[in-house]
Every structure is written in C-alpha cells, then in structure tokens.
Amino acid sequence: MQTQGDAWAKESVKHFEITLFIGREGPLTAEIAILNKTAVALAADSKVTLTQGGRQKTYDTVDKLFSLSKTEPIGAMIYGNAEFVGFPWETIVKEYRRKRPYAAFETVFDWADDFLKFLIGFFPFNENDEDRVALAIAQGWVSNAVAEAFHGARGPDDFVGRLDAVLDETIAELNKAPEFISNKEWAALEPRISGAIRQICGSGLMVSFEEAQESLVPLAELGIRRLMASPSSTGLVIAGFGEKELLPSLVSYDIDGILCGRLKHVETERHDMTRQSDGVILPFAQTDMVERFMQGIDPTYAMLIHESVGQLILQNATDAVKAFGHTDAEIEELLPALKVATAAAAHTFWDAHERHRRDRFASPIIDMVMSLPKDELANVAESLVSLTSLQRRVSRELETVGGAVDVAVISKGDGFVWIKRKHYFNADRNLRFVNAYFAEHNRPRIRGGRTDDDNDG
Numbered sequence: 001m002q003t004q005g006d007a008w009a010k011e012s013v014k015h016f017e018i019t020l021f022i023g024r025e026g027p028l029t030a031e032i033a034i035l036n037k038t039a040v041a042l043a044a045d046s047k048v049t050l051t052q053g054g055r056q057k058t059y060d061t062v063d064k065l066f067s068l069s070k071t072e073p074i075g076a077m078i079y080g081n082a083e084f085v086g087f088p089w090e091t092i093v094k095e096y097r098r099k100r101p102y103a104a105f106e107t108v109f110d111w112a113d114d115f116l117k118f119l120i121g122f123f124p125f126n127e128n129d130e131d132r133v134a135l136a137i138a139q140g141w142v143s144n145a146v147a148e149a150f151h152g153a154r155g156p157d158d159f160v161g162r163l164d165a166v167l168d169e170t171i172a173e174l175n176k177a178p179e180f181i182s183n184k185e186w187a188a189l190e191p192r193i194s195g196a197i198r199q200i201c202g203s204g205l206m207v208s209f210e211e212a213q214e215s216l217v218p219l220a221e222l223g224i225r226r227l228m229a230s231p232s233s234t235g236l237v238i239a240g241f242g243e244k245e246l247l248p249s250l251v252s253y254d255i256d257g258i259l260c261g262r263l264k265h266v267e268t269e270r271h272d273m274t275r276q277s278d279g280v281i282l283p284f285a286q287t288d289m290v291e292r293f294m295q296g297i298d299p300t301y302a303m304l305i306h307e308s309v310g311q312l313i314l315q316n317a318t319d320a321v322k323a324f325g326h327t328d329a330e331i332e333e334l335l336p337a338l339k340v341a342t343a344a345a346a347h348t349f350w351d352a353h354e355r356h357r358r359d360r361f362a363s364p365i366i367d368m369v370m371s372l373p374k375d376e377l378a379n380v381a382e383s384l385v386s387l388t389s390l391q392r393r394v395s396r397e398l399e400t401v402g403g404a405v406d407v408a409v410i411s412k413g414d415g416f417v418w419i420k421r422k423h424y425f426n427a428d429r430n431l432r433f434v435n436a437y438f439a440e441h442n443r444p445r446i447r448g449g450r451t452d453d454d455n456d457g
Contacts, residue, residue: 029064029079030388030401032290032381033239033250035273035280039374039411040239040248043381044077045389046403046422060403061424066093067408067416072104074111074240075408075416079285081234084119085129085257089234095122107242108249109270115238116253120263127192133257133264134189134224135196140232141223142200142216145170150205160212167219174219177228185260186225197221229254229266235284237269240410247273248410252284279369281384286401289388296361310346317342374409378419382407 031044044064062082068074078089096118105111149163181189201216223230239250252269271280283290291299317338321331372380382405389401407419425433 029285030287030289030385031064031077031079031237031284032384033077033237033280033282033284034369034377034381035239035248035250035271035282036370036372036377037247037273037275037277039377039409040075040250041374041377041381041407041409042075042077042237042239043378043385043405043407044079045385045401045405047389047399047401048082061422062403063090063406063422065406065408066090066097068093068097068111068115068238068240069100069103069416070097071102071415072240073410073412073415074108074238074242075410076115076239077235077237077284079235079237080254081232084234084255085123085125085133087123092119092122104243106244108238108240108245109251109272110242111240112238112251112253115236116263116265119255120258120261125258130189130257130259131193131196133259134193135200136232137224137230137256137264138193138197138220139200140230141170141219143204144231145216145219146205156209160209163212164215167215171219171222174222174226174228177226179225180227180262180264181225181260189224189260190221224259227264227266229268230256232256235268237284240416241412246412247275247277248412249273250280250282252282279366279372281366281369283384286388289391290384293384293387294362294365296357306346306350309349310342313342313345314339374411374414374417375419378407378409382420 029045029047032042034041042065046060046062046064048059048062064079065077066075068076076093078093082089084092096115099118099122100114103114105114145163145166149159149166153159153162197217197220198213201220202210202213206213206216233254233256235252236255237250237252239248241248250269250271251267253265253267256264258264269282271282273280281290281294288298288300295302318331318335321334321338326334369377369380385401385405389403389405392399392401404420404422406421408421409417409419411417427433
C-alpha cells in the first residue's frame with residue numbers, strides 16, 4: 001500500500017505540477033489593451049499550453065484576438081480556458097459574427113450584453129452540460145488549492161497544514177461573494193454531481209490523504225454556488241466604439257459557463273473614456289512583466305518588502321523597549337500599541353514609495369500614451385506582450401507566452417484594423433476565402449432588430 005511519504009517522494013521527484021483542467025488552455029498567455037482618446041490597441045500572444053495525462057505540450061498558433069463585427073469598430077480577446085461548455089471560443093466568436101453580420105449597438109457595453117446573451121442561447125445546452133460546467137468549476141478550485149498548498153511544502157505533514165490554511169482563506173473569500181445558485185437550485189443540482197465532486201477531491205495527490213479529502217468538498221461546493229470566477233474560467237475582453245461613442249470603451253469578464261440556465265460571469269474591468277480621461281494600459285492573464293515595467297518593481301517583491309518593513313519596525317520597537325529595561329510582561333502589555341504604531345509607520349513609508357513609483361514610472365508612460373498616434377499605440381501594445389514572452393523564454397519558468405503577437409487597432413473612423421495577424425494558410429492561395437469574407441458587406445445593417453432600409457421608410 002502506498003504511504004503518504006511514498007506518494008510525496010514520487011511526486012516531488014517528477015516536479016509535481018497540478019493543472020487546473022485537462023486538455024484545455026490555462027491562464028498561460030499575455031494580452032494588452034491600451035486606450036487613449038483616439039483608439040484602442042489590442043495585442044495577444046499565440047501560445048497555448050495543453051495538458052494530457054500529466055504531460056504538457058505547447059503550440060504557437062492559437063488565435064486569441066478577434067473582430068466581433070466585419071463592419072463595426074469592435075473587437076474581443078480571450079484568455080484562460082479555451083473552451084465554453086465544450087465549444088472552442090474561436091468558434092463561438094465567429095459564429096456570433098456570422099449570425100449578427102450587420103448588427104450595431106450604441107455602446108461597447110451594449111455589445112458586451114448582447115454577446116453574453118448569445119452565449120446562453122446559441123446552442124441547446126442541457127442538464128448534462130451544466131453538470132460538466134459545475135464539475136469543471138469544482139476541479140478548478142480544488143486543483144488550485146492543492147497546488148498552492150503543495151508549492152513549498154516540506155513533506156506530507158507540512159502539506160496538510162498548508163492545505164488547511166489555504167482552505168480557510170479561500171472559503172472565507174468565497175463566503176463574502178454573492179450567492180449565484182439558490183438553495184432550491186442547489187437541491188436539484190447537488191444530487192447529480194455530489195459523487196463526482198468527491199472523486200475530484202480524492203484524485204491526484206489527494207489519493208494518499210484520505211482524511212483531508214472531505215475538507216475539500218465545501219470548497220468545491222462553494223466554488224460552484226458563489227458568484228466568484230473559478231481558476232478555470234475564461235477571460236473575455238471587449239473593446240472599441242459603439243454607434244453613439246466618440247471615445248473608446250472597454251469591458252472585461254471572467255466567465256465560467258452556464259449553470260441553472262444562467263451565465264456565471266463576473267465583470268472585472270470597465271473603462272469608458274471621456275474628454276477628461278487619462279490613457280489606460282491594461283494587462284490581462286500574466287501581468288507581472290507589465291507591472292514591473294509600469295511600477296519599477298515586481299509586485300510580488302513589493303509585497304514582500306511591505307511585509308518585511310512592518311516586521312522590521314515592530315522588532316526594532318520591541319528591542320528598544322526591552323533596552324529601556326522593561327520586563328517581558330510589560331512588553332507583552334505594550335505589544336498591541338506597538339503593533340498599531342508600527343503598522344502606521346509602515347503604511348506611511350509604503351505610501352511615500354508608491355507615490356514615488358507612480359510619479360517616476362507609471363505617470364510618464366500614461367501621459368505619453370494619451371498623445372500616441374495609432375501606429376505607436378500598436379507598437380507599445382506589441383512590445384509589452386513581447387516583453388513577457390522574452391522573460392519566459394530566457395528564464396527557468398515554463399514558456400507560457402510566445403509565438404506571433406497579433407495586434408489590432410480600433411478607431412472610430414477606420415474601424416477594426418489588423419496591424420499584425422498570423423494565418424495558418426497562405427492568403428494568396430486562398431482568394432476564395434479572402435473574397436468571401438466581405439461578400440455580403442453591402443447588405444443593410446441591423447440596429448435593434450430593424451435594418452437601415454426599414455429605418456429609411
């Protein structure tokens with residue numbers, strides 16, 4: 001019989017990595033959206049990482065950036081899970097574009113609302129589909145918790161302790177989120193998936209930790225029931241111009257799928273440019289290199305410094321009190337006041353450094369973005385994606401960003417314009433495809449269910 005120690009040694013030897021889902025793209029990509037008053041620049045890499053049977057394979061030819069319309073200035077990017085209820089996102093986006101070839105909406109947010117409605121109704125999803133979505137969500141939360149606890153653990157006992165801490169923290173966050181599935185809906189869904197949830201909680205590394213398996217069940221159930229995006233969700237970015245918008249807008253979501261006849265999604269970003277707005281640089285998926293570039297420091301390292309400074313000030317204050325002859329009992333009594341004072345000092349220190357970083361690094365870049373012409377806007381977006389790709393290529397990390405960088409610029413006058421775009425085929429040898437793309441371009445456009453010809457009388 002395999003012991004916990006045997007399982008631990010075996011997994012450690014092969015550098016155990018828990019994947020969030022099998023045969024799908026993880027959040028292993030880099031994408032950028034840059035907005036100023038003239039245009040939106042969107043850039044996305046082409047790398048996809050697939051996992052089958054514990055083995056990983058990467059490809060450099062995946063499309064993540066799309067136009068949502070052949071006629072309107074609107075585009076979309078996707079990252080994270082490459083599928084929606086079993087359908088590739090590329091297929092869904094192009095089917096939306098095919099079925100609404102001449103649609104036009106007043107704002108980008110109206111475009112987004114229409115696309116989300118389309119997700120619910122473009123295919124007759126049934127209970128089995130919803131069960132698979134629920135289990136994929138459960139798998140994402142469980143795998144993420146186990147992976148986080150495993151990382152840095154020094155052995156089986158340490159892993160169990162770290163897993164308990166991760167579960168406490170994650171469940172507390174989920175409990176703060178709004179309810180998505182009611183008690184009545186859960187009563188109908190839970191009997192269909194309860195057995196599969198327990199199988200998920202007892203698979204992989206958890207096979208050797210039977211006592212800890214049951215503690216994962218509440219996490220899996222809350223992850224399904226609460227309105228919080230799971231680690232296996234898809235990121236969707238929609239940006240451009242609506243009919244009544246003279247300045248660009250952007251909205252983004254994390255989408256898990258369809259449950260109980262509703263789309264489980266969470267809005268993550270919303271930007272509506274005004275005449276008083278500053279430029280906006282938004283990284284998606286893997287954001288660390290862009291944040292280093294914008295802030296002058298790695299965000300993880302910055303958090304470590306923040307915590308270390310607070311601990312150092314508290315230790316120095318405690319040592320100073322002890323040097324003045326106070327007893328351990330007196331120091332224990334003074335400790336709450338010392339913690340408050342040192343926390344305030346650390347906060348003041350950090351605020352000053354954040355202001356310096358903002359003034360020294362971020363603000364000059366954002367000020368320049370506001371005045372960049374469209375071609376330079378595209379160059380900046382491509383460069384920021386390439387920066388992440390370069391770092392992954394020359395580091396010891398898995399090369400999760402790479403391949404050709406697709407770049408598009410969306411402006412009110414010129415619409416959706418590809419600056420760089422890869423093809424899996426030679427366009428010169430496929431003139432039928434090229435000619436057919438705009439074959440129906442001259443048909444009347446549809447606004448709110450009425451064509452232009454209808455509006456003309």
